[in-house]
Amino acid sequence: MENKQPLLSVEGLHQHFKVSRSYTVKAVNGVDFVIYPGETYGLVGESGSGKSTIGRSLIRLYNPTAGKIVFDGENISGKMSKSTEKHLRTNMQMIFQDPMACLNPRKKVLEIIAQGLDIHHICKNKKEREDMVYQILEKVGLSKEHANRYPHQFSGGQRQRIGIARALIMNPKLIIADEAISALDVSIQAQVVNLMKDIQKETNTAILFIAHDLSMVKYISDRIGVLHLGYLVETGTTEEIFRNPIHPYTKSLLSAIPHPNPIVEKSRVSVTYNYVTSGIDYAKGSQNHIEGTHYVLGTKEELEMWA
Amino acid sequence: MEKNTILSIQDLSISFTTGAGEVSAIRGVNFDLHRGETIAIVGESGSGKSVTMKAIMGILSSNGKVNSGKILFSSAKEDMEEDIDLLKLDKKEMRRKINGKRIAMIFQDPMTSLNPVMTIGAQIMEGMKWHYKTPKKEAYKRAVELLQLVGITDAEKRMKNYPHQLSGGMRQRVVIAIALACNPELLICDEPTTALDVTIQAKILELIKDIQKKLDISVIYITHDLGVVAKVADYVAVMYAGKIVEKGLVNEIFYEPKHPYTWGLLSAMPDLDTNDDKLYTIPGTPPNLVNKVAGDAFAPRNIFALNIDNRLEPPMFQVSETHFASTWLLHENAPKTEMPVELKARVERMLGEAKKDGE
Ligand SMILES: Nc1ncnc2c1ncn2[C@@H]1O[C@H](COP(=O)(O)OP(=O)(O)OP(=O)(O)O)[C@@H](O)[C@H]1O
Ligand SMILES: Nc1ncnc2c1ncn2[C@@H]1O[C@H](COP(=O)(O)OP(=O)(O)OP(=O)(O)O)[C@@H](O)[C@H]1O
Ligand SMILES: [Mg+2]
Ligand SMILES: [Mg+2]
Numbered sequence: 233m234e235n236k237q238p239l240l241s242v243e244g245l246h247q248h249f250k251v252s253r254s255y256t257v258k259a260v261n262g263v264d265f266v267i268y269p270g271e272t273y274g275l276v277g278e279s280g281s282g283k284s285t286i287g288r289s290l291i292r293l294y295n296p297t298a299g300k301i302v303f304d305g306e307n308i309s310g311k312m313s314k315s316t317e318k319h320l321r322t323n324m325q326m327i328f329q330d331p332m333a334c335l336n337p338r339k340k341v342l343e344i345i346a347q348g349l350d351i352h353h354i355c356k357n358k359k360e361r362e363d364m365v366y367q368i369l370e371k372v373g374l375s376k377e378h379a380n381r382y383p384h385q386f387s388g389g390q391r392q393r394i395g396i397a398r399a400l401i402m403n404p405k406l407i408i409a410d411e412a413i414s415a416l417d418v419s420i421q422a423q424v425v426n427l428m429k430d431i432q433k434e435t436n437t438a439i440l441f442i443a444h445d446l447s448m449v450k451y452i453s454d455r456i457g458v459l460h461l462g463y464l465v466e467t468g469t470t471e472e473i474f475r476n477p478i479h480p481y482t483k484s485l486l487s488a489i490p491h492p493n494p495i496v497e498k499s500r501v502s503v504t505y506n507y508v509t510s511g512i513d514y515a516k517g518s519q520n521h522i523e524g525t526h527y528v529l530g531t532k533e534e535l536e537m538w539a
Numbered sequence: 540m541e542k543n544t545i546l547s548i549q550d551l552s553i554s555f556t557t558g559a560g561e562v563s564a565i566r567g568v569n570f571d572l573h574r575g576e577t578i579a580i581v582g583e584s585g586s587g588k589s590v591t592m593k594a595i596m597g598i599l600s601s602n603g604k605v606n607s608g609k610i611l612f613s614s615a616k617e618d619m620e621e622d623i624d625l626l627k628l629d630k631k632e633m634r635r636k637i638n639g640k641r642i643a644m645i646f647q648d649p650m651t652s653l654n655p656v657m658t659i660g661a662q663i664m665e666g667m668k669w670h671y672k673t674p675k676k677e678a679y680k681r682a683v684e685l686l687q688l689v690g691i692t693d694a695e696k697r698m699k700n701y702p703h704q705l706s707g708g709m710r711q712r713v714v715i716a717i718a719l720a721c722n723p724e725l726l727i728c729d730e731p732t733t734a735l736d737v738t739i740q741a742k743i744l745e746l747i748k749d750i751q752k753k754l755d756i757s758v759i760y761i762t763h764d765l766g767v768v769a770k771v772a773d774y775v776a777v778m779y780a781g782k783i784v785e786k787g788l789v790n791e792i793f794y795e796p797k798h799p800y801t802w803g804l805l806s807a808m809p810d811l812d813t814n815d816d817k818l819y820t821i822p823g824t825p826p827n828l829v830n831k832v833a834g835d836a837f838a839p840r841n842i843f844a845l846n847i848d849n850r851l852e853p854p855m856f857q858v859s860e861t862h863f864a865s866t867w868l869l870h871e872n873a874p875k876t877e878m879p880v881e882l883k884a885r886v887e888r889m890l891g892e893a894k895k896d897g898e
Contacts, residue, residue, distance in 0.1 A: 255696055277736060279739050330650045373824060377559050386585075388648060411733070418807040422820045425818055447809050489737050490737065490741070491892075492766045492808055493793070495890075497769040498770065
């Protein structure tokens with residue numbers, strides 16, 4: 233996989249938000265990673281660590297403060313030409329974390345799902361358009377009858393699947409799935425994950441899978457990046473991270489996974505990690521090679537301590 | 540109603556009018572909740588979990604109507620001692636006496652319950668001012684405290700933020716802070732931690748547990764995360780197609796499930812040891828509740844279905860003092876059917892871990 237051209241490469245991505253004159257939120261602070269075609273990259277990390285922001289910067293809902301993003305051979309980080317923008321809008325799709333906030337409440341589901349098709353004039357006629365929508369609805373476990381309802385007439389999980397259908401119908405090269413399945417019951421989660429894997433096999437789509445459910449991340453991802461306070465503190469293959477977590481944040485994250493076993497779970501305590509009292513300064517650290525593709529952010533002393 | 544029962548839902552049924560016809564979303568739901576206890580409601584997406592909770596809060600959408608049933612609530616606070624049927628209160632009474640003050644709900648979709656043009660600080664203070672006439676200064680102090688309690692750093696600065704300036708998980712925690720602000724007796728959490736990473740999730744769950752112990756409040760959790768259920772629940776109710784199909788103590792549901800839908804649900808969950816090429820899913824799709832359901836709603840997807848399932852709806856069979864399931868498999872004349880072997884193996888593994896843990 234390593235000698236192939238990456239589909240997406242991100243170098244030194246920074247994304248800051250100026251909230252007021254005296255308060256700037258530094259959401260993302262110099263993040264590097266690549267995603268290869270057909271691969272699933274799992275992005276995990278603390279709430280507020282910048283996961284959604286990275287997704288939104290990639291799809292260019294924000295103008296990155298600094299950094300370079302190359303997607304499918306085209307630089308998408310600066311001002312984009314019309315053709316680059318169209319390329320981005322059709323080939324990269326995001327499934328958003330907050331489904332209600334991104335579905336137009338006054339539009340029927342059919343229109344919402346077909347929106348991308350319409351903007352880019354993908355269907356030849358009405359019949360083809362409808363068939364495509366019905367087909368995708370079925371794939372995500374909804375039915376034809378749902379096409380004429382409005383978003384608020386659905387349960388939370390059904391709504392989430394509308395967002396998934398809207399992204400999948402474009403047949404993109406990269407899907408950014410931001411907590412795309414966490415609102416679904418486990419059986420439908422499994423169904424959607426199986427579906428994503430099938431599509432991936434068929435069309436070699438890559439997925440940036442943002443999630444907090446680590447058992448699902450472990451199951452679906454080839455590689456994982458652990459994000460904390462806008463820094464990638466540990467990266468590697470799924471196997472490397474789960475077998476040999478090094479960074480104290482990664483360790484606390486893995487130890488906090490709830491086990492679906494009531495007797496065990498009622499008495500278990502997880503490892504805590506507090507950045508403020510830990511004495512660690514992410515800005516001082518550098519990426520240290522552990523083995524294979526496994527890297528950890530820290531200073532030499534910190535790494536010795538964690539080993 | 541029993542003495543320490545805080546909530547008793549009896550024979551609740553609800554339907555919605557839609558373009559495609561009448562949707563029978565809730566088809567006879569029954570459960571009781573005791574003071575200080577926690578029940579988790581799990582089940583298929585679309586099975587009616589959120590609608591049931593909205594009925595408790597008196598906030599069904601306008602195309603919905605209650606066809607039958609009672610929602611009895613008993614408060615321990617001074618100005619209201621008798622059991623009341625929440626379905627009989629009007630909007631104004633609900634707002635003045637119940638919502639926020641005695642029953643607070645954390646909604647599944649945090650964006651829909653936050654006001655986009657109001658700072659989060661003002662939103663946390665609103666309830667305290669309205670229900671208890673708390674002076675502004677005191678309310679402000681308490682709001683900052685609550686934000687810290689739910690793990691938001693820079694709490695004072697964040698008071699001035701608008702919802703869109705927060706991450707998904709932060710918004711969720713603001714909603715939790717709002718719910719806790721008025722010391723409710725019953726807290727309803729609809730997917731409260733779905734948007735949170737596991738470390739903060741653990742923190743919030745422990746926080747709710749703590750408050751629960753201190754104030755003796757009751758909690759209803761709705762969640763798809765069976766790890767969360769294992770951590771917090773005393774009781775579990777499993778819903779399918781507008782009904783509770785199985786309920787019992789958390790250990791009964793996890794280690795001795797009886798309903799084939801519960802078997803499917805437990806089988807579909809991946810754990811850290813799952814490596815299979817495909818995850819298990821329950822075959823088929825849930826019934827369309829626009830149509831009348833004949834017999835057991837789960838029958839078409841149930842490989843263990845009996846003939847009678849297609850004709851007659853199963854009653855609740857009692858398994859133990861606390862455990863009930865609605866499946867004909869529990870009838871004395873039914874062929875003896877065990878849970879699938881893969882699930883059996885998993886349960887055994889879990890019990891093994893539990894035993895090792897105890898040593
Ligand atoms: N306003 C409405 N109009 C029509 N149907 C509705 C409306 N609200 C809910 N429903 C339907 O009622 C059923 C139950 O919905 P509910 O939101 O309770 O599901 P849920 O169990 O909470 O699911 P999830 O886990 O996906 O949140 C669903 O089939 C849904 O489509
Ligand atoms: N438009 C915005 N204006 C100001 N601050 C913002 C904006 N969007 C995000 N932020 C801030 O950036 C940080 C990262 O937010 P982000 O949504 O990326 O987190 P996340 O990792 O996705 O968290 P979660 O798991 O809770 O969804 C947070 O501190 C948030 O408050
Ligand atoms: Mg997010
Ligand atoms: Mg719901």
